[in-house]
Amino acid sequence: MNGGAALPRRFLRNRAAALGSLVLLAVVAVALLADVIAPRDPLRMVARPELWPFTDPRFPLGTDALGRDIMAIIVHGARTAIGIGVLAAAISTTVGIAVGAAAGYFRGWIDDLLMRFTEVLQTIPNLVIVLALVAVVGPDIVYVVLAIGLVSWTSVARMVRGEFLALREREFVLACRAAGMGDLRIMLREILPNALPPVIVYASFLVSAAILFEAALAFLGLSDPSIASWGRLIGEGRQTLRTSWFIAAIPGVAIVLTVLALNLVGDGLNDALNPRLRDQ
Amino acid sequence: MAEAPLVEAAGLAVRYGVGADAVTAVAGVDLAIARGEVLGLVGESGCGKSTLGRAILRLVPVHGGRVRFDGTDITDLPERALRPLRPRMQIVFQDPFAALNPRKTVGQAVGDPLHAVLGLDRTMAEMKVAALLARVGLLPEHAERLPHEFSGGQRQRIGIARALALDPDFIVCDEPVSALDVSVRAQVLNLLADIRAERGLAMLFISHDLSVVEHIADRVAVMYLGRIVESGPARDLFAGPRHPYTRALVASVPRIGATDDTAVPIEGDPPSPRSVPAGCRFRSRCPRALPCCAAAEPPLAVDGAGRLLACFNP
Ligand SMILES: Nc1ncnc2c1ncn2[C@@H]1O[C@H](COP(=O)(O)OP(=O)(O)O)[C@@H](O)[C@H]1O
Ligand SMILES: [Mg+2]
Numbered sequence: 001m002n003g004g005a006a007l008p009r010r011f012l013r014n015r016a017a018a019l020g021s022l023v024l025l026a027v028v029a030v031a032l033l034a035d036v037i038a039p040r041d042p043l044r045m046v047a048r049p050e051l052w053p054f055t056d057p058r059f060p061l062g063t064d065a066l067g068r069d070i071m072a073i074i075v076h077g078a079r080t081a082i083g084i085g086v087l088a089a090a091i092s093t094t095v096g097i098a099v100g101a102a103a104g105y106f107r108g109w110i111d112d113l114l115m116r117f118t119e120v121l122q123t124i125p126n127l128v129i130v131l132a133l134v135a136v137v138g139p140d141i142v143y144v145v146l147a148i149g150l151v152s153w154t155s156v157a158r159m160v161r162g163e164f165l166a167l168r169e170r171e172f173v174l175a176c177r178a179a180g181m182g183d184l185r186i187m188l189r190e191i192l193p194n195a196l197p198p199v200i201v202y203a204s205f206l207v208s209a210a211i212l213f214e215a216a217l218a219f220l221g222l223s224d225p226s227i228a229s230w231g232r233l234i235g236e237g238r239q240t241l242r243t244s245w246f247i248a249a250i251p252g253v254a255i256v257l258t259v260l261a262l263n264l265v266g267d268g269l270n271d272a273l274n275p276r277l278r279d280q
Numbered sequence: 281m282a283e284a285p286l287v288e289a290a291g292l293a294v295r296y297g298v299g300a301d302a303v304t305a306v307a308g309v310d311l312a313i314a315r316g317e318v319l320g321l322v323g324e325s326g327c328g329k330s331t332l333g334r335a336i337l338r339l340v341p342v343h344g345g346r347v348r349f350d351g352t353d354i355t356d357l358p359e360r361a362l363r364p365l366r367p368r369m370q371i372v373f374q375d376p377f378a379a380l381n382p383r384k385t386v387g388q389a390v391g392d393p394l395h396a397v398l399g400l401d402r403t404m405a406e407m408k409v410a411a412l413l414a415r416v417g418l419l420p421e422h423a424e425r426l427p428h429e430f431s432g433g434q435r436q437r438i439g440i441a442r443a444l445a446l447d448p449d450f451i452v453c454d455e456p457v458s459a460l461d462v463s464v465r466a467q468v469l470n471l472l473a474d475i476r477a478e479r480g481l482a483m484l485f486i487s488h489d490l491s492v493v494e495h496i497a498d499r500v501a502v503m504y505l506g507r508i509v510e511s512g513p514a515r516d517l518f519a520g521p522r523h524p525y526t527r528a529l530v531a532s533v534p535r536i537g538a539t540d541d542t543a544v545p546i547e548g549d550p551p552s553p554r555s556v557p558a559g560c561r562f563r564s565r566c567p568r569a570l571p572c573c574a575a576a577e578p579p580l581a582v583d584g585a586g587r588l589l590a591c592f593n594p
Contacts (some may be wrong), residue, residue: 028401076486084422092339137435171373171375171379172380172381172389174334174371174373174377175371175373175379175439175442175443176392176393177339177366178339178370179366179367179370179391179393179396179397179446180362180363180364180365180367180371180397180446181392181393182396185360185396186564189392190381190384193383194381194382194383194478202361208579250388266362
């Protein structure tokens with residue numbers, strides 16, 4: 001039941017998912033081409049402050065309260081958002097898969113220990129943990145990514161554990177055990193590929209959650225100040241909300257569009273993958 | 281039986297779940313299978329046949345009793361120590377759809393154990409896969425395909441090829457044709473019988489269908505609610521069943537059995553393994569039950585005709 005070509009077709013037939021992918025592709029392209037689109041340091045003052053959009057063709061989106069090019073901040077902020085989102089989601093997916101796979105496959109005390117730890121972690125609000133971590137180790141972008149990644153794996157772990165618990169009893173897995181294959185090989189080659197579809201769906205939500213997380217940190221002034229960030233621009237735009245509301249509004253639109261696109265893609269993936277999962 | 285049996289179970293017990301939810305699926309089973317011998321295991325669905333077969337292969341945890349394979353007690357062997365023995369005992373499953381990984385090609389399903397376990401290189405493994413597929417009646421190019429491209433009967437052939445790949449001495453065939461269309465059952469059964477003869481394989485051949493077992497088994501064991509109630513040579517057992525349960529089973533397939541006017545067909549479903557009757561576990565459905573049947577569980581013992589039988593009033 002693997003019908004390789006059917007999946008993308010089913011995914012793209014879903015209009016919302018197709019639109020989401022289009023927006024997402026655009027954001028990723030902008031992120032990748034940031035240095036071409038806006039070659040100069042986006043955090044440098046380039047013009048008079050609070051220049052309104054569409055008034056100066058050199059700064060199509062205007063300037064912020066410090067006279068920095070908003071267009072450049074948005075473009076480089078896309079790189080920050082996508083980079084942080086993808087890396088943090090990769091970290092939480094990897095940790096979640098490792099924890100969930102070990103718990104579901106080995107069961108017994110390994111399962112008890114890992115799931116107890118997961119539950120404890122889940123009861124503390126993620127933002128509290130991340131704020132504490134960043135407060136201790138400093139607002140370096142590497143730590144921000146690590147902190148976001150390391151708080152978001154618990155749901156992945158529970159999801160993967162459930163899949164492993166069910167799949168480990170399936171006959172094709174028993175056949176591999178009966179053949180004398182090693183546990184690691186069975187986990188990685190036999191069970192994991194079958195456990196992955198829901199994780200892939202969830203990963204797209206993790207990316208958007210991580211983007212919102214970084215934005216929240218930056219809004220609070222707790223993310224890396226040396227990097228262009230949508231959240232930081234919103235936070236700084238607060239001060240001039242009455243006179244120049246566009247400074248906060250433009251990055252706000254960027255975040256909403258990106259997160260919305262990611263969620264549409266996730267929903268589309270879910271719909272495309274799930275009927276098959278259920279009818280197996 | 282002069283030679284030591286290849287497979288031996290003594291007092292084997294398997295429980296699922298814990299506490300009040302616990303189900304004793306196998307409740308103390310003794311059996312022995314000689315090299316090259318096919319033991320048929322029959323009984324109604326849910327009586328513990330699959331569990332027994334899997335417990336013998338150490339695929340489900342064993343809670344009591346012993347399992348020996350070729351003289352080695354494997355009951356408590358750690359997985360690592362068991363691994364070298366595993367290739368010698370294989371299994372063919374009932375459900376040909378669940379038996380194959382939907383994301384692996386047939387070549388991988390059959391060939392992976394060859395290099396992962398036996399250490400064959402790719403070319404050797406591919407050659408062996410081609411030979412195995414040919415043996416079970418498939419084509420070499422089928423190795424490139426995914427399981428969903430095959431019918432149930434073809435998948436079962438793939439499962440048989442996979443079980444044969446490691447050159448086992450013993451195969452548990454867990455209702456290998458029950459899920460197949462009637463039209464292909466005979467072909468798959470004949471394939472198993474031929475392979476068994478070629479290779480001198482020992483088998484535990486599980487089925488709820490006596491006419492299937494009759495085809496292939498040398499000896500037959502009848503299971504009821506987790507225990508063996510009767511066992512003996514296939515021909516004798518079908519010609520003259522002694523346990524009331526066996527008699528009812530045989531009488532329900534008139535083609536096999538001698539006409540047995542005294543056999544009463546049993547009705548209804550067996551009691552749940554959660555609430556096994558005290559004394560003889562067949563008592564609640566038995567037409568010949570006596571007061572003494574409630575007092576104690578009849579042991580499986582050799583009767584006058586050289587048959588193993590667990591009944592106070594055969
Ligand atoms: N994984 C399991 N967990 C709990 N109970 C099980 C499990 N597998 C089987 N059982 C129960 O054990 C009993 C025997 O099942 P099984 O060995 O599959 O019987 P059979 O193969 O003869 O149909 C049944 O009551 C069944 O419900
Ligand atoms: Mg069964």
